[in-house]
Amino acid sequence: MTKYGIKVLPKKEVLDSQGRAVQSVLEKAGFSLDDCHIGKYFEVKTDKGEVEIKKMAEYVLFNPLIEEITIESL
Amino acid sequence: MAKTIGVVRFLGTNCDEDIYKAVEQVGAKAKWLWYQDSFNEAEVDGVVVPGGFSYGDYLRCGALAAKSTVMDSVEEFAKKGKPVLGICNGFQVLCERKLLPGVLLKNDSGKFIDQWSGLTPVSKDSFWSIKADVKFPIAHGEGKFFIDSENLKSISDNDQIWLKYSDNPNGSVSDIAGVLNKEKNVAGLMPHPERAMHDWMGGSDGVSLLERFL
Secondary structure: OOOEEEEEOOOOOOOOOEEEEEEHHHHHOOOOOOOOOEEEEEEEEEOOOOHHHHHHHHHHHOOOOOEEEEEEEE | OEEEEEEOOOOOOOHHHHHHHHHHHHOOOEEEEEEOOOOHHOOOEEEEEEOOOHHHHHOOOOOOOHOOHHHHHHHHHOOOOOEEEEOOOOHHHHHHHHOOOOOEEEOOOOOOOOOOEEEEEOOOOOOOOOOOOOEEEEEOOOEEEEEOOOHHHHHHHHHOEEEEEEEOOOHHHHHEEEEEOOOOOOEEEEOOOOOOHHHHHHOOOHHHHHHHOO
16 A cells, blocks of 8 residues: 655745735744745555556546646655 | 426525515416435426535535435426526535536625625626616625636637626625526526515515526
């Protein structure tokens, strides 16, 4: 059984209002940062392999119109 | 014989009673369609996917409801060319099911907006086309219609832009409030026609839209 991590982040062209709000709070506190994005992270355990994880992601985990994903095995 | 309009109910749908009454008001018969059940296309003449917060808006609004059993039947029904209308969360569900183009994002202001909005019809010559400008209430936090420029051109060329806001309250691409599928039998909009059915509600323009089902 392998554990996979699926990271979902908003695409650059989509306004990430959460990321922007967090960035402004960090900047106000004196932190220096260029960019801040908020996404989702899924941990899935399966013995079916990465191809199956990809299928799951495409089925419902992300919307390719607005998000992009990275899959990693943990 | 009166037309029968199916009204889909998910856990978290909250505009179901309103649309049920609105459908009856225009002279059709309403019939509940439960999200865990399939239905036969012969049972109904049209389908409404109402507003609310199906699955608590978990993951992305409409995403989980889009995978439910009832939506398999709605898709089959739509593929036969029968009329389907998605309102608010129902619009989000139809987009996530890919029966309609685009997706709905958080409003630009970051705020939940609850107000009356003026709408202008764009597509003029299809089942869902309405003749004149209308005024419907909107009530949403995630109603900003988004589509990339390539697909925007394609829906514009195919006359799939159904309604535009006169005031664009949420930052929607190209002021879009409602869209149609390529075949023009599936329609979705963020504003609520079922909340504009009597003058005492503040307006009755919803009647002309729901009468399209008859």
